[in-house]
Amino acid sequence: MRIMITGGAGFIGSAVVRLVLGETDHHALVFDKFTYAASLGGVPRDHPRLTVREADICDAGAVAQFLARERPDAILHLAAESHVDRSIDGPAQFVRTNVLGTAVLLEQATAYWRALEPGRVFRFHHVSTDEVFGSLGEEGRFTEETRYDPRSPYSASKAAADHLVRAWHHTYGLPVVLSNCSNNYGPWQFPEKLIPHLVLCALDGRTLPVYGKGENVRDWLHVDDHARALLLVLERGAVGHSYNVGGRCERRNIDVAAQICAILDELAPRADGRHADAIAFVADRPGHDRRYAIDASKIARELGWQPRESFEQGLRETVAWYVENRAWCEEIKRRGYDGARLGLGA
Numbered sequence: 001m002r003i004m005i006t007g008g009a010g011f012i013g014s015a016v017v018r019l020v021l022g023e024t025d026h027h028a029l030v031f032d033k034f035t036y037a038a039s040l041g042g043v044p045r046d047h048p049r050l051t052v053r054e055a056d057i058c059d060a061g062a063v064a065q066f067l068a069r070e071r072p073d074a075i076l077h078l079a080a081e082s083h084v085d086r087s088i089d090g091p092a093q094f095v096r097t098n099v100l101g102t103a104v105l106l107e108q109a110t111a112y113w114r115a116l117e118p119g120r121v122f123r124f125h126h127v128s129t130d131e132v133f134g135s136l137g138e139e140g141r142f143t144e145e146t147r148y149d150p151r152s153p154y155s156a157s158k159a160a161a162d163h164l165v166r167a168w169h170h171t172y173g174l175p176v177v178l179s180n181c182s183n184n185y186g187p188w189q190f191p192e193k194l195i196p197h198l199v200l201c202a203l204d205g206r207t208l209p210v211y212g213k214g215e216n217v218r219d220w221l222h223v224d225d226h227a228r229a230l231l232l233v234l235e236r237g238a239v240g241h242s243y244n245v246g247g248r249c250e251r252r253n254i255d256v257a258a259q260i261c262a263i264l265d266e267l268a269p270r271a272d273g274r275h276a277d278a279i280a281f282v283a284d285r286p287g288h289d290r291r292y293a294i295d296a297s298k299i300a301r302e303l304g305w306q307p308r309e310s311f312e313q314g315l316r317e318t319v320a321w322y323v324e325n326r327a328w329c330e331e332i333k334r335r336g337y338d339g340a341r342l343g344l345g346a
């Protein structure tokens with residue numbers, strides 16, 4: 001297959017590209033604007049099955065030209081503004097890329113798909129988030145049937161994109177699949193996200209900020225497990241269906257912070273105490289969703305997907321990766337993140 005991967009230079013996109021190039025015969029056709037969040041995560045640019053185009057999904061001409069030239073069999077759509085705190089400070093860019101950009105891509109994909117020779121298989125896979133379902137109390141999990149209830153500008157823009165993708169399927173027959181995944185972690189994640197942010201604060205000898213009382217719960221999944229799920233849904237998912245993807249791994253933020261500190265006490269001990277001494281509770285994120293948890297039984301039952309990485313082992317390897325890759329972290333931070341608190345919506 002020739003797979004167009006929008007956002008293929010981002011955290012999850014580059015994990016997909018590594019998987020495609022390393023474990024399949026498919027071609028990876030990356031279409032990415034290369035915003036502050038992009039790095040291509042260790043992918044060798046000169047790989048014979050890789051094409052990289054720097055362009056914006058909101059640019060209909062660039063999308064049409066790319067489709068005409070590269071002739072993909074599928075589109076895996078990951079390009080998005082993805083950082084929730086930034087969506088609180090500047091929602092317009094999230095609406096532009098996530099909503100308008102998805103609509104532009106759908107229009108161009110539909111024109112391209114309609115002109116394909118009869119019998120040629122084509123798929124449009126929209127990669128979305130569990131945050132579209134809102135916030136849970138102590139009990140329950142999100143299923144594919146859970147009512148949408150997005151509550152941040154980020155999740156509202158992703159929900160809008162999900163609705164557009166379904167509308168294009170129902171109205172124009174575009175063969176789409178969707179997936180909604182929980183929080184990812186792993187190497188090459190932009191250092192604004194919880195896990196790399198805490199590791200880098202600890203290594204710099206700064207305080208480790210934890211929002212509110214640290215009691216918000218997230219359901220963690222290793223990015224390589226997500227990448228495997230994405231290819232499976234793309235190749236074998238039923239047209240028109242969505243699949244929830246999650247690790248059955250709920251953790252309170254404060255417990256994740258404590259676990260990171262314990263690993264760092266071994267890998268990079270402080271001279272003057274334990275890393276956990278530097279944890280500080282800070283003002284909560286406005287509208288902070290309390291708990292997310294995914295019921296991933298549909299993708300397990302229908303497509304045979306299961307996560308392979310345990311959180312304990314995956315977290316240890318991830319923390320070690322950030323300790324060993326400070327140069328990458330410093331470089332990407334220089335391009336777009338100085339470590340300051342974002343998302344207070346002031």
Ligand code: NAD
Nearest residue numbers: 007009010011012033034035037038056057079080082184
């Ligand atoms: P990321 O921010 O690391 O990467 C996003 C990529 O999209 C970047 O390479 C960026 O350059 C590109 N991009 C942004 N705007 C663009 C535009 N207008 N045109 C073309 N490219 C553009 O994000 P990520 O964490 O890799 O997330 C990828 C996708 O997965 C997103 O759609 C996100 O909503 C979804 N998702 C993420 C998570 C998570 O935990 N990170 C969980 C579930 C779903």
